[in-house]
Amino acid sequence: MTEQAIITTTVNLLQDNIQVSAYLAEPKEPGSYPGVVVLQEIFGVNVHIRDVTERIAKLGYVAIAPALFQRTAPGFETGYTPEDIETGRGYAMQTQASELLSDIQLAIDYLKNLPQVKKDGFGCIGFCFGGHVAYLAATLPDIKATASFYGAGIATRTLGSGAPTVTRTREISGTLYAFFGTEDASIPLEQVDEIEKELEKYKIPHRVFRYDGADHGFFCDRRASYNPKAAADAWEQVKQLFGQLN
Numbered sequence: 001m002t003e004q005a006i007i008t009t010t011v012n013l014l015q016d017n018i019q020v021s022a023y024l025a026e027p028k029e030p031g032s033y034p035g036v037v038v039l040q041e042i043f044g045v046n047v048h049i050r051d052v053t054e055r056i057a058k059l060g061y062v063a064i065a066p067a068l069f070q071r072t073a074p075g076f077e078t079g080y081t082p083e084d085i086e087t088g089r090g091y092a093m094q095t096q097a098s099e100l101l102s103d104i105q106l107a108i109d110y111l112k113n114l115p116q117v118k119k120d121g122f123g124c125i126g127f128c129f130g131g132h133v134a135y136l137a138a139t140l141p142d143i144k145a146t147a148s149f150y151g152a153g154i155a156t157r158t159l160g161s162g163a164p165t166v167t168r169t170r171e172i173s174g175t176l177y178a179f180f181g182t183e184d185a186s187i188p189l190e191q192v193d194e195i196e197k198e199l200e201k202y203k204i205p206h207r208v209f210r211y212d213g214a215d216h217g218f219f220c221d222r223r224a225s226y227n228p229k230a231a232a233d234a235w236e237q238v239k240q241l242f243g244q245l246n
Helices: 047-058 082-093 097-112 129-137 165-171 189-202 229-245
Strands: 008-015 019-029 035-039 062-066 120-125 145-151 175-181 206-211
Touching: 008 047, 008 097, 019 047, 019 097, 035 047, 035 097, 035 129, 047 062, 047 120, 062 097, 082 097, 082 229, 097 120, 120 129, 120 229, 129 145, 129 175, 145 229, 165 189, 175 189, 175 229, 189 206, 206 229
Parallel strands: 035 062, 035 120, 120 145, 145 175, 175 206
Antiparallel strands: 008 019, 019 062
């Protein structure tokens, strides 16, 4: 597949008194393209998330990455040091599922208003914190294809307060692919099994990928845990998943 030339920009999504910054990447060639929402790690819409957003756009999608910490840390972006991780986790702990879903819907509605974006089904992809958020986002009616990468806590808690996110599995209306590393200490394999069991119970179209030897963050080529083999396979699966949107 030939990569498309793209254009990128930062946009502001406005709703009531909330303004959410977002990174937008889209094919330069005029056409009609599916929309995809990219959901950040705890490190903000940093260079890795912008790179993923651009990679998706080059495949022929209009991709948008909203800043999920906008309410508490506008413009937050950081690297991967232990101090960065501690700071990012602090911001993640302040998020609420309802607000995150509202911000993601805001991003979807923004895409809907772009003339080059198809209106009949969107994708989302998220990593780490964003992998958990992606599982939540899959419950939105507009989301038809979800890629959730190593989302810790899906089986044990929600973002904010309430029952664990996995208990909302029945609300998912599209296809969900979930990606995990077998060496990820933050997501025990029994939790992965529980997630898969719920997806099967409610007959959600899905695939769960377990990569032997891969750790948390295996998709990010800027982290020490990057696993090129697992990342390459996962990317091929994502392309297949989002192909359903065309």
